[in-house]
Amino acid sequence: MKIGKEAVRRHHPMAAKALVSAMLLLTLVACGEKKSASSSQVVANVDGQEITIHQVNNELAKTGGSQVTKQLLEGLVARQLLVNAAKKDKLDTDPAVLADMERARNLVLAQSYVASKVKAPTRPLDQDVEDLYRKNPDWFAQRKQYEFAQLIIAGSNLTPELNRLMDQPGKRLEDIASWLDSHHIQYARQQVVKTSADLPPQMNASLKTMERGTLFVVIEGQTAILTSLQDVKSAPLSLAVATPQIQQYLVAQRQNQASEQLVERLRKDAKVEYSEQAKSFKDLSVVPAAATGTATTDKDGVKNDAISRGVAGFK
Known part of the structure; x- marks a missing residue:
């Protein structure tokens, strides 16, 4: 039998999406737009490109660290070295690179807007966790x-x-x-x-x-x-072992639902038009x-x- 992948929709419930590469690309954009900082703020200088304490603190917040370390700073220095080398090779004018940078910028802006408008979901009730566990034996009890x-x-x-x-x-x-x-x-x-x-x-x-x-x-x-x-x-996974995974899934599910509702509200107030070519694109929601x-x-x-x-x- 021959199986076509295009007929398959995304299905795994525990998958979590991240924007690490997008955040890195956004950092590359920001590195090219830095203004000169006061000497008290500069913690390193890489071929004329300054790294400030504000960048260090922002990196610390993004990585979830508890204190500034030499390794954290060296990571920023390594990144700046790569940025400088990329600019030397004129990659900052490459259309594909520019498109990726623009995509990263848009992704971060969109995520930031959602974060500012959507409240963090409450902790799932024990009953909700037990219901999901019971209704999906292939994921847990009969895995x-x-x-x-x-x-x-x-x-x-x-x-x-x-x-x-x-x-x-x-x-x-x-x-x-x-x-x-x-x-x-x-x-x-x-x-x-x-x-x-x-x-x-x-x-x-x-x-x-x-x-x-x-x-x-x-x-x-x-x-x-x-x-x-x-x-x-x-x-099999017992309910006790599966509970943290189920809680994480339910929180992510509620966040996604809230984000979708936000987009629908924005769509109602916006004018969205599609070209004839766009109308021919395959709809994966149709079985x-x-x-x-x-x-x-x-x-x-x-x-x-x-x-x-x-x-x-x-x-």
Whole structure:
């Protein structure tokens, strides 16, 4: 079966997004706009570029440290050395770099606005934590750990013949590797370990009835990943162990909901127009007809098992 990654939506609930790279880029912008400070504020000078105590204190606040250290200052010196070298190579005029810097600036402005308008959510109630725990057994009480072995090939080498070979009963991944060797097809090996908390519901449902050694294909852009389910282990989390994770998730969920509500209010008061090209962009919130769980066959006779499309999420 061939699985298309584009049909998969983001699913993992514990994922947390960060703006570290964006903050670094914003710092690079700020470094290029510094004005001369008084000598009492300057703690270091790197080829004429001053580092002030205000920068040090801001860095301390951003990193969550408790006191200024030599290592903190040396980190700022190292960053300034890189900035100076980048400017010497005229990277500060490179269109791609400028676009990244503008993106970083906009991200920080947007995040700062949300932080100023959205109140921090209250601590989740114990009942809320218990409800989430009970309603998601695959994440917690019945969590499983899956081990996968994979052969990675170019998508262009995923022929109907290879797909038929993968679908033959009793075939092992080593049989597929031997076939690839005999056809002089290059591949790379890798092992992947994921839990049922990392995988989308469709994949968890499929894995529950999947036997060890079962073969399937994951499509990742221009790459095809020939995969075998190697082992399954029970890895449950008790309510006590899972509680901090659940609390963090519920807080993040409420923050996201408040942010979305803020954006909707702003959208109502704004005039947003889309070009004809923008109207043609794919809407990932629309579930394809094939995602209902029926199996289809493409023009090359390759079988597509829609219920297992979530497999693409484990990479």
